[in-house]
Amino acid sequence: MRNYLLVLLLLTAGYRATAQAPGPLTARLDKVSLTFALGPDGRPGYAIAFGAKPVIKASRLGLSFADGKGFEGPLVVVGSETKDVDETWQPVWGEVKNIRNHYQQLTVHLRQPAAPGRLLDVVFRVFADGVGFRYEFPAQPNLAYFTVQDEHTEFNLPGNHKAFWIPGDYDSNEYTYTTSRVSEVNTTPIEAIQLKAAPNRVQTPLMLKADDGLYLNIHEAALVNYPAMFLNVDTKSFGLTSQLVPDATGTGAKAYLQAPEHTPWRTVVVSDNAPAMLASKLILNLNEPSKLTETTWIQPQKFVGVWWEMHVNRASWNYADVSNIKLADTDWKSLKDNGHHGANTANVKRYIDFAAKHNIQGVLVEGWNVGWEDWANNWKEEVFDFVTPYPDFDVSELQRYAASKNVKLIMHHETSSSVTNYERRQDAAYRFMKQYGYDAVKTGYVGRIIPRGEHHDGQWMVNHYNRTAQLTADNKIMVDMHEAVRPTGLHRTYPNWMASEAARGNEFNAWSSGNPPEHETILPFTRLMGGPMDYTPGIFQIQLESWNPTRNQGKQVHTTLAKQLALYVTLYSPLQMAADLPEAYEKHLDAFQFIEDVAVDWDDTRILAAEPGDHLTTVRKAKGKDEWYLGSITDENARKQPIKLNFLTPGQRYEATIYADGTGADWQKNPMAYRITRQVVTSKSALTLQLAPGGGAAVSFKPVKK
C-alpha cells in the first residue's frame, strides 16, 4: 500500500511537472479508478486501482508506425470528456438473460506537438469490475493509411503475482497452463505446439492473483482488423508489455490500418474474489451489438459426432490408406477403402439414431470429404474442396435420414490452414451446405497458415475469422472455429459464432500427456474470459485402451466420469458436444441422462465457489424454465464442496439428481466410479458434494410437480 501511494504520488507529480499536460485525468466506478496522465517525457500513461489497492501501476501507452510518425510521444492533451453509461441488453444466447453495461467513459484527445500533428484518442471505460481502453485514430487530414509497427501498451503490475499462463505462440493456444510467480515466467522448457518464440512471452487472457487477494485478468475485447495481443513479461519489474503478432513481410509490420479506425479494447478485469471474475461481462460489453437482426435460426444445441472414434484410433478421417494424394488428379472411387473410415453412411446413421433417441440436436461428421489421406503437415495449398464426399458417404441419403429423425448434420471444414484455398471455396462450400440441409459448421485451422508467413493470430487471419463469421451469418450458418485465434467477445456481434476451440481441449487426453486435472479449473479464468469453448466434454470411457489396446496404451482422460458431466456446466458453451461414442454412452445411460437433460442456453448463472487451479462450482438456470444445473469440479485434490441451494425459487420443491464420484473414485485409479442419487430439495436446503481427486459432480434440479 505504501509503495503504491508513493508511485501514484510520483506519477502525478511527474505529470504536473510538464507544461504539456493538465493534471491527471480520472474516471471511476465503484471501487475501480483510472488515472491518465502524460509523463515528463510527454508520453501518455495510465494507472488502475481497486479501492486503495493498486491494480496497474503507472504504465505507458503508445504506438509506433512504419512511417516513423506514430504516437510514441511526446504528445499533448488537447481535450478530454467523460460520460456515464448505464444500460441493459439481452444476448441472443448466453449465461444470463440480461446484461448490464455500466461504465464511466473518459476520452483523452492527444496530438503530436510536432508535424504532422496527428491526432490520437485514448478511450477508457471504467466498469465496476475493471477497465477497458483502446486507441482511436479519428478522421483527420494527415492520417489516412498507416501501418502499426508496434504497440507500446504496458501493464505494470505492483507485485510479483501468481500467474496462470501459456507460452506465447502466434499459432496455437493448445498448451497446459503453468502456474508460477510472474518472476518465474519462462517458456523455454515447454514443448512448442507450433512456433513458440521468446522465453518471456505469454498469451492472454492472462490470469493473475495478487498477494493482497486481488484477482486480475488481462485480455482484449473486440479483436477486429488487428493482430492479437501477446504480453512480454519483465520478470524483474513485473511489467507486461503488449506484443502484437507480426505479418508475413518480415519487416515487423503488425497492422495495416486506415483512419478512422481503432484498436481492440485492452481489458483489465479486477475483483477481490474469484467468482466475480467469472461473472464479469466487461469483455462482452466492450463488443459491438449484434450485426444480425433476424436470429431465430441460431440454435444453441448439443451434438454428438463421428470424431472421438478417430482420436481413440478406432476409425480414421481418411478413406484410403495411401499418401501423396493430389486433390484435382485423384479418382476417389478407385481408391481402396481402408475398412475403418469413420464417416461412412451406416456409421453416421448410428449417430443419428443415438441423437434422435436422446434428444441431441446435432451430429457432427468429420472426415466426410475427400483429401484426408495426406492432409496435415505438408504446407500444401490444395488439400480439401469442401464439396466432394468420400465414396462411402452418401450425402443425399444422410440428408433424408437425418431429416426423418429430426436431427441436423453438422458440417466440418478442416482447412489445414490453407486459408487462401478455403476462401476461394467458401461460397461454394456454403451453397453445398444449404443444399444438403446443414446449418452449422465446425471449421479447423490445423497446421501452418497459407498465405505462407502469416500467423493464426495475425491481422490477416483475424480478418479471415471475422469475415467467416459474417459470411456464415449471411448464409444463416452457425460456426464453431477450431484452432482460430482465442475469442474476445465477438459472439455478441456475431451471435452465429457459437464457439471456438483456441485452447487445449479434451482431445489432448486422447493422444498426448493429456490435460492435468487442474486444467478445467483454470480455463474459465483464462481462455473462457473471451467466449465459449468447444471443449468436447462427456467422455465416459475414461481408459482409452479399451478402444485400441496397442495404440492407446496407457492413455486415459485425466478426470473422473462424474467430472466430465460437471464440465457441461462449468465450461460454458451454447454448442456442447457429447463427445464419446454411442456405445460408450449405451453402457452408462443413467449417467448420460444428465447430458440429455442439461441446457445449453441460460437465464441465469451463479458462480458458487471458485479458485483458479483448484476448484469451481457453477450453477445455471435453463433458458425459460425453472430448471437448474450445477457443476462442481476439483483439481487433483479431493474436496468437499458445500452448496447452499438458495438460488432455487423459494417455495418450490425440486428433485435434485446428483451425479457424483463413486466410492473410491480417483481420476487415475478409479475414474469411472460414479453414483447417482436423488432427493427433493428447496431453496432452504443444502448439499455437500464429495469430489474425488480429479473428480466432480453434476446436479440437476427439476421442479417437482405439485
Added chain:
Amino acid sequence: MRNYLLVLLLLTAGYRATAQAPGPLTARLDKVSLTFALGPDGRPGYAIAFGAKPVIKASRLGLSFADGKGFEGPLVVVGSETKDVDETWQPVWGEVKNIRNHYQQLTVHLRQPAAPGRLLDVVFRVFADGVGFRYEFPAQPNLAYFTVQDEHTEFNLPGNHKAFWIPGDYDSNEYTYTTSRVSEVNTTPIEAIQLKAAPNRVQTPLMLKADDGLYLNIHEAALVNYPAMFLNVDTKSFGLTSQLVPDATGTGAKAYLQAPEHTPWRTVVVSDNAPAMLASKLILNLNEPSKLTETTWIQPQKFVGVWWEMHVNRASWNYADVSNIKLADTDWKSLKDNGHHGANTANVKRYIDFAAKHNIQGVLVEGWNVGWEDWANNWKEEVFDFVTPYPDFDVSELQRYAASKNVKLIMHHETSSSVTNYERRQDAAYRFMKQYGYDAVKTGYVGRIIPRGEHHDGQWMVNHYNRTAQLTADNKIMVDMHEAVRPTGLHRTYPNWMASEAARGNEFNAWSSGNPPEHETILPFTRLMGGPMDYTPGIFQIQLESWNPTRNQGKQVHTTLAKQLALYVTLYSPLQMAADLPEAYEKHLDAFQFIEDVAVDWDDTRILAAEPGDHLTTVRKAKGKDEWYLGSITDENARKQPIKLNFLTPGQRYEATIYADGTGADWQKNPMAYRITRQVVTSKSALTLQLAPGGGAAVSFKPVKK
C-alpha cells in the same frame, strides 16, 4: 570455334574420368545438338551447339531443396532414352494455321548415390531452332512433398554477346530495354518500377546476339506451379544462372511441390538469322495442348475503350475527387461526381457507337466500378468488389444498348494486386459478368501483392494467374491480364487467355519518359517470345498536349502515326485495342481504315526482315481469307525497306493500300504526317517502304475482284 572444341573436349574428358556416368548423352535435330554429361564432381551438365558453333557451353544443372536432400549432385545416371516426335497441330487462334512440333527427346534418369536415393529425370527436347529442357520428379517412395530452395541451371555463354535486357524486378516487366554487351549488364542506374534488386539480375525472355551471327533467346515455357525464372549474369565469365522468385516467408523458399511434378521448360531458341527467331514455335510446342474442348466462344477481336482518355488526363477512373474511402462503409450515391468520370453511361455509348460504326467488336470500360477514389499505393486489401457500378454507370442500360448495336462490352477487373480480395470475389464477379453479357475481362495487378510478401512473379501468383485462366474458361470468359507474370506460351493450353501486358506498353508514352522508338522492334524478340501482348497500339493524336495542355506538357507518343498502324501487324495479339479516343480517330478516318480492316487471327505469318533494336517487317495472311496485312517499323533511324510480294497468291491481283509516313515525317518533329496510296500488285511485284525516323508503314492487300 577452337575454344569451343577445347571446352567440349575437356567436358567429355571430365565426364569419362568418373566412374559414375557413361559417356556423354546426346540428342540432335538438324543443326542443333545437345550434350548431357555428369561432371567430375557428379553434377549434371549440358551444352548446346548450332552446327559447329557453340550456343551454351558446358553448364550446370541441379536443384537444392529446403530439406538439404536435393539434386545439387553428385548424381548417377541410371538410364536414358531418346525418342523422335514429328506432329502438327492447329491452334485455336494464332499467327499461323498449322504448327509443326518436331523434336528429338532425350530423357536422362538420375539418382542420388547416397540416401535417400531420390530420383530425378532431366528431359531435353531438341528442335531445329533450339532446345527445351526441364526437371522431372517422378513418383517415388522417398519423395512426396518438397520445397525447392534454389535452382542451379546455368546458361554459360561462349562469348560476350550483345544483350537486350530489362532489370530483374520480381514485380514488374515494365522497363525499357537496355542494349549492351553481357559484360556491361548493370541495372543499378535504372529507376525501379517496383522492387528491382540485384544489379546483375535480368529478366527473360533474354535476347542475345553473338558476334558470330547467332541469335539466341533464353526463356521458359509452361510456367505452372513454380516461380518465374530470372537470370543472374556473371559479367566476367558471361555465365547466366537461374534465379527463382522467392516466396513471402523470408526463408528463401522458392517452390512448394509434390511429386510427381516437374519444373517449367527452360528454353534456348537459336538461329542464324533474326527473322527465324520470331517464327519459332518452340515455346508454344513445349506447352500442353488446350485444356478446353469447346472453343467457339473464343473470339479474337479488336476493341476500343474508355481508357486512353484517363491516361491523357481528360477523364478519371474515379467518380468523386475524394480520398480515403472504405469500400464497405461508403454510400457511393452520396458522393459528388467530379464531372470528368470517364465511365459514365453517355460516354460509354459514344464508344459503343464508334465501335458499331467501324466494325470493332469490343468496348473496354475502365473505372466503371466503385473503389477508384484511393485504389493505388495503399497496400489495402478491400479496394474493389467488382460488382458495384458507380452511380453514373448504368450497367443494364449499357447491356441493352451494346446488344442493340451488336457490340460487346469488355469487363475490367483491376485488383490493385489485392489478390486475396479478388480470389474471394472472383466467382461473384464472373457471375455478374455473365448476367450482364460480358464475355471478356481485362484484369490488372497494379501495386504490391496481397498476400503481403508475395511477388507478382512468385509461385503463389503464378498459380493465381493459371487458376484465373481456368476459372474464366469455366465461365466461357476470355481474359487479358495486365501486370501479370510474362507469358510462357500457356495460351496454347488456355486459349481463352488471349493476351497479357507484362511489358512496357504504349501507355508509358502518355505519362513517363516514354518508350524509345526502338522499343517496339525489341519487344517481339523478348516479351512476345512468350505470347501475345496487349500493347494498346493505335494512338493517332501523337502530341498529348492537345488533350490537356497543363498536365501533358511535352508529352507525346514516341512514334509516327503510321508506325502506330504498323504495330497491329508487328506486335501480334488476338486482342488488339484501338487505343485512342473516338474523336482522335474521327479526324483521320482514312488512316483508321487500316485498323478497321486489319485481322486479328491469321493463317500465315512471314517475317520479311528483322533486327532487334533496329527494324521489323512482318506480313500476315488473315484467317480464312486471301487478305494480307503488312507492318514495317524502324527505330529512331529512317530506313528504306524493300519488300518482295512473293507471299501473295500467284496469279491473283491485289489492291495494296499503303499507309506510310508522310513527307518530312519524324517521330519527334512531325509525327502525324502520313500518306495513303493505293496500287494494284501481284506476287511478282515489289514495294519499297520509306520509313521515317521512329516511323513505320502498314499495307493491306485485298484481292481485286475479277
